[in-house]
Amino acid sequence: MMRLLVSVRDLDEALAAAQAGADLIDLKEPADGALGALVPEHIAQIVSALRLRHPQLRISATVGDLPVGEQREILRRVARVASCGVDYVKVGLWPVPSAPGAARGLVDALAGCPANIVPVLVVDGGVDQSLVAHALEYASFPALMVDTAEKRRGSLLERLPLASLAAFVEAVHAGGALAGLAGSLRAEDAPALRALAPDFAGFRGAVTRGARTAVLDPRRVRLLRRRLAAGTCAPLAAAA
Template sequence: MTRVLVSVRDAVEAQVAAAAGVPFIDLKEPSRGALGGLDPAVIAPIVAQLRTSAPQAVVSATIGDWPAEAADEVAARCRAVAATGVDHVKAGVVPGGAALALLRQLDALRRTEGLPIVPVLVADDGVPWALVDAALAAGFELLMLDTVDKRGGSLLQRCALADLQRFVAASRAVRARPGLAGALRAEDWPQLAALAPDFAGFRSAVCAGDRAGTLSAERLLALLRMSAGAAQA
């Protein structure tokens, strides 16, 4: 069953998600970009709070939007976010000349330091197959597709359905758990359920206003009901 991932920006929104029973809670600051990061000093107490209020939930956090060339900054941020106690550290990888080198560095941090890193591969212009193949060959346990420009349509509008099916199948073939995100809408759920990724990420669809607005408990519960209904169908 595909799990719902919901991104939250503070302790209040985290509690809304916990009360609703969200299975995968992601910590980020949407006003700072697609993978806008919260300060680790902010992340740590939210994680501690969620371990009590939502002990079954998986908790992740982003490191922020960094260019692939900023290798030292990316490594430092990954270490700082991992130290907050999250289950997964999400690090964006934008296709380009330095992307494969960054992916190799993230893999080294995972292997040598045990950091629970999830590469988030940017798919604004379609599935970046070279990065997907490299990440799967490296053996990352979780792998995610996302978009940077949230105004340009959802991931399902930017990537061919056959490519998304191939991404999920290729991940499953090596026992990696694939995730999909990128301006996803509640009405996308039936198609997402058919694709059957391990998780699907939402922010704007469960906010009052755009993704930088406030998390809406009503919209969140509606999405969770839809996902539960699809799982039982």
């Protein structure tokens, strides 16, 4: 069954999402970009509270929107975030047309880290399947994700060919890792997501009371969980 990843910005949202049925809690600051980071002290506080109340949940956290060429700073942040006790550290792989090997170099550096790192390919311009294959050459990464940077341009499923996303999921599974999809996904995307069959799908804007920077609404989390499981098309206003 596809798991529901919900991105949260503070302890109240984390506890609300967990209570509403999220399978994975992702810690980030949506006001600071696609992979905006929380300060490590806040990450540690949230992790501590979730471990006490919802020990079964897996927790991820981001290191921020950093260019792939800033390897030293990225690795420093990876170490700090990992020390907060999260299960996974998410690191963005941003395309650099002028330096196509930069993202591969970052993958090489991340593969040597002791933390459980989830590379997140930023795919506004399409999925770089060769970069996916390169990451899968290592046995270091428990999962790979795709996400978008320009959230206002619509859902990932509207912006990229479904065949490309299906190829990504298939390649990741063949490589022995988990596959995750994110990028302004909506509750209405549930049937297509079920057909693509990633291991988890990530949401933020679809579970808030407005923009992705608005407050999380646990009713929307509950409805989204039902939709991912059953493909129902009940309106969001009907959430219990």
